[in-house]
Amino acid sequence: MIIKRCHLALLLTLILFSKAFSQENLSEGPFEQLIIRGVTLINGNGAPPLGPVDIEVVNNRIKSIKVVGYPGVEIKTSDRPQLKAGGKELNCEGMYLLPGFVDMHGHIGGIAQGAEPEYVFRLWMAHGITTVREPSGRGIDFALDLKRKSAKNEIIAPRIMAYTGFGQDSDDPINTPEKAREWVRKNAQKGADGVKFFGAEPAIMAAALDENKKLGLRSACHHAQLSVARWNVINSARAGLTSMEHWYGLPEALFEDRTVQNYPLDYNYNNEQDRFEEAGKLWKQAAKPYSDHWNKVMDELIALDFTLDPTFNIYEASRDLQRARRAEWHEIYTLPSLWDFYQPSKVSHGSYWHYWGTEQEVAWKKNYQLWMTFVNEYKNRGGRVTTGSDSGFIFQLYGFAYIREMELLREAGFHPLEIIKSATLNGAEALGMQDEIGSVTEGKLADLVIVEENPLENLKVLYGTGAIKLTDNNEVVRVGGVKYTIKDGIIYDAKGLLREVKEMVQAEKDKLNYQFKQPGMKP
Numbered sequence: 008m009i010i011k012r013c014h015l016a017l018l019l020t021l022i023l024f025s026k027a028f029s030q031e032n033l034s035e036g037p038f039e040q041l042i043i044r045g046v047t048l049i050n051g052n053g054a055p056p057l058g059p060v061d062i063e064v065v066n067n068r069i070k071s072i073k074v075v076g077y078p079g080v081e082i083k084t085s086d087r088p089q090l091k092a093g094g095k096e097l098n099c100e101g102m103y104l105l106p107g108f109v110d111m112h113g114h115i116g117g118i119a120q121g122a123e124p125e126y127v128f129r130l131w132m133a134h135g136i137t138t139v140r141e142p143s144g145r146g147i148d149f150a151l152d153l154k155r156k157s158a159k160n161e162i163i164a165p166r167i168m169a170y171t172g173f174g175q176d177s178d179d180p181i182n183t184p185e186k187a188r189e190w191v192r193k194n195a196q197k198g199a200d201g202v203k204f205f206g207a208e209p210a211i212m213a214a215a216l217d218e219n220k221k222l223g224l225r226s227a228c229h230h231a232q233l234s235v236a237r238w239n240v241i242n243s244a245r246a247g248l249t250s251m252e253h254w255y256g257l258p259e260a261l262f263e264d265r266t267v268q269n270y271p272l273d274y275n276y277n278n279e280q281d282r283f284e285e286a287g288k289l290w291k292q293a294a295k296p297y298s299d300h301w302n303k304v305m306d307e308l309i310a311l312d313f314t315l316d317p318t319f320n321i322y323e324a325s326r327d328l329q330r331a332r333r334a335e336w337h338e339i340y341t342l343p344s345l346w347d348f349y350q351p352s353k354v355s356h357g358s359y360w361h362y363w364g365t366e367q368e369v370a371w372k373k374n375y376q377l378w379m380t381f382v383n384e385y386k387n388r389g390g391r392v393t394t395g396s397d398s399g400f401i402f403q404l405y406g407f408a409y410i411r412e413m414e415l416l417r418e419a420g421f422h423p424l425e426i427i428k429s430a431t432l433n434g435a436e437a438l439g440m441q442d443e444i445g446s447v448t449e450g451k452l453a454d455l456v457i458v459e460e461n462p463l464e465n466l467k468v469l470y471g472t473g474a475i476k477l478t479d480n481n482e483v484v485r486v487g488g489v490k491y492t493i494k495d496g497i498i499y500d501a502k503g504l505l506r507e508v509k510e511m512v513q514a515e516k517d518k519l520n521y522q523f524k525q526p527g528m529k530p
């Protein structure tokens with residue numbers, strides 16, 4: 008009887024476990040002492056790789072970083088930090104250690120996408136993302152609740168900085184500067200970390216940004232096309248906006264011979280194909296790279312300490328729809344609801360390929376070149392560029408898309424070390440968290456990423472699916488994938504997290520008897 012009861016308990020436990028997807032032992036710590044041994048450190052401050060290094064963590068903070076030898080020479084044990092009773096050692100000899108990544112544009116997942124936090128968070132953490140700025144989502148209360156749970160490490164999740172969509176939960180329209188200020192004050196009282204704007208009347212934007220700045224909060228803006236004719240990125244930056252998202256509103260700040268983009272006369276903003284197709288022709292209507300006006304706008308933005316968060320990846324389907332659509336991870340890690348959401352539709356935002364062909368893709372490739380030229384030069388002149396993904400739209404999957412963003416920064420002209428800086432310290436600075444996170448520094452929080460391969464050599468090793476490699480024996484293998492993500496001194500098995508996501512997706516498919524297929528294809 009006792010044995011039977013045990014069996015029943017075990018069975019129940021297994022059922023519960025498979026439902027909650029959090030049962031495998033995927034995390035350990037924090038520890039009174041954790042020593043990570045023998046890594047090559049790729050820091051977030053632009054410093055070149057350095058190793059072998061032993062890193063000592065006490066609870067959730069980095070206590071010491073010690074160089075313990077030379078490449079190719081056996082490490083002398085006498086020089087290494089000593090393990091104390093109850094301490095934990097992680098032998099990472101030959102591996103690479105980086106600061107935890109900051110995703111500056113991470114929507115936790117919308118109801119329309121059917122992407123619940125436990126799915127999204129695992130994908131992020133599995134890709135080394137230990138901090139996320141949520142630029143509005145399912146409401147500030149929802150985000151703040153998750154933020155608190157994450158701060159206490161009650162859930163597997165990155166640190167969350169929660170920005171509220173401007174005007175959210177306001178009973179009546181915000182149509183006076185005073186109402187704008189009042190909303191901003193209330194938002195701060197609620198405990199939000201900032202405000203996400205989409206554009207508004209100039210007087211409202213000016214008042215809201217001014218009040219927000221006085222309160223010491225930060226801000227982000229997606230300058231929607233409906234408002235850019237009278238208020239573009241330069242207006243926002245002068246009024247106190249701290250970061251711009253994507254790219255809209257920037258070409259408008261660079262216009263010289265027009266005040267609105269050259270819209271076709273039968274354009275309709277609510278037609279998604281119109282919207283994205285014409286956006287692809289926008290950069291060439293702006294001042295030419297390195298022209299006086301282009302230089303002037305760039306230099307002023309940099310002088311204002313303004314952050315660019317380009318989210319290159321989220322528009323990639325515009326220049327190569329097939330690449331985004333056929334990414335190898337979709338079939339394993341993309342939820343059916345998310346896949347459905349991505350399909351061409353007159354209704355879903357961003358599902359704009361009503362008839363997306365060669366002409367649209369080529370125009371977008373040229374659009375990207377001009378955009379990337381601006382972003383790269385902005386970085387070269389000392390401007391801050393961050394790494395943000397905006398996943399959950401347009402075939403971009405949480406976590407994976409963040410790594411793709413790094414690859415696109417590379418394409419824009421960033422050195423891989425500049426990319427790591429953009430993904431870590433720059434994000435921390437843009438959030439005002441540079442004293443706590445963003446680099447591997449004694450005294451900072453222990454948010455770390457460990458990977459077996461050198462990500463500077465090939466950023467693809469950071470993808471959960473790894474990078475393809477042919478061995479000396481002519482065998483095709485996958486290398487990389489983040490091995491450990493450490494947040495607050497807690498070690499997460501990154502590949503285990505991905506396994507759980509895979510199981511979640513498979514369970515959904517089984518439940519729905521779901522056939523994964525490409526748009527418009529008959530079985």
Ligand SMILES: [Zn+2]
Binds near residue numbers: 112114142
């Ligand atoms: Zn967004």
